[in-house]
Amino acid sequence: MWRAALVALAPLHERYACESYRAGWEDAALPTDHVPQLQTVGARLSSLTSFQYQPVSGLVTPRLFMERLDDRFFLSTQYMRHHSMPLYTPEPDVIHELVGHAPLLATRAHADLNRLFGRVTKVCDDEAVLRLIRLYWYGLEFGLAREGGGLRAVGAGLLSSFGELGRFEAAAKLEPFDVDVIARTPFDPTSYQSTLFVADSEDALLSALRSALESALESAAKPAAPALEPAAKPLTK
Numbered sequence: 732m733w734r735a736a737l738v739a740l741a742p743l744h745e746r747y748a749c750e751s752y753r754a755g756w757e758d759a760a761l762p763t764d765h766v767p768q769l770q771t772v773g774a775r776l777s778s779l780t781s782f783q784y785q786p787v788s789g790l791v792t793p794r795l796f797m798e799r800l801d802d803r804f805f806l807s808t809q810y811m812r813h814h815s816m817p818l819y820t821p822e823p824d825v826i827h828e829l830v831g832h833a834p835l836l837a838t839r840a841h842a843d844l845n846r847l848f849g850r851v852t853k854v855c856d857d858e859a860v861l862r863l864i865r866l867y868w869y870g871l872e873f874g875l876a877r878e879g880g881g882l883r884a885v886g887a888g889l890l891s892s893f894g895e896l897g898r899f900e901a902a903a904k905l906e907p908f909d910v911d912v913i914a915r916t917p918f919d920p921t922s923y924q925s926t927l928f929v930a931d932s933e934d935a936l937l938s939a940l941r942s943a944l945e946s947a948l949e950s951a952a953k954p955a956a957p958a959l960e961p962a963a964k965p966l967t968k
């Protein structure tokens with residue numbers, strides 16, 4: 732399955748992978764003929780951006796996943812999708828965790844942004860975390876950017892799904908990358924994304940996310956507004 736996925740993804744990466752992914756691919760040095768140990772890939776990332784993979788036995792809560800990013804630990808599942816359904820996996824498998832994320836985590840820009848997601852998550856309440864999860868989803872998992880006259884995938888979800896990478900241009904509704912809209916847009920992880928957000932460049936996408944995270948950090952640091960005085964009792968007869 733690993734070999735087949737990498738063979739199928741190679742031409743799609745050629746056409747659609749963003750600049751960071753292409754740069755990080757060499758550095759991540761993923762083998763094409765076998766599934767590497769998370770520890771081996773983690774050791775490599777660790778020397779580049781201090782990120783490491785930490786295996787988990789199943790899905791964890793989005794909050795826990797994000798909080799660990801602040802400590803530069805990328806929580807990773809260890810299972811492989813079933814070969815009868817090779818195109819897409821609704822739950823992240825090792826192809827997604829490694830082929831999707833490792834090349835990006837090998838780059839300083841993506842590693843720092845992942846870390847910032849973790850830092851902000853730690854100080855946000857659940858409602859704010861929900862907005863952060865949507866930013867992560869539509870940005871670092873499924874974000875698109877214009878580059879070299881075409882569309883490029885910035886997100887690890889797209890970059891690890893040869894089913895979705897081969898069809899999104901024709902099948903998904905493409906909207907401008909607007910963090911306020913994204914923070915209000917729910918997503919369905921169980922199927923291909925019907926809406927994707929496109930930034931003018933990869934840099935623009937990353938800086939829009941960075942600004943949104945910095946604002947969330949500032950709001951979380953502000954003391955809560957004092958409770959309003961109770962409304963005056965209306966005059967009655």
Ligand SMILES: [Fe+2]
Nearest residue numbers: 823872887888
């Ligand atoms: Fe992911």
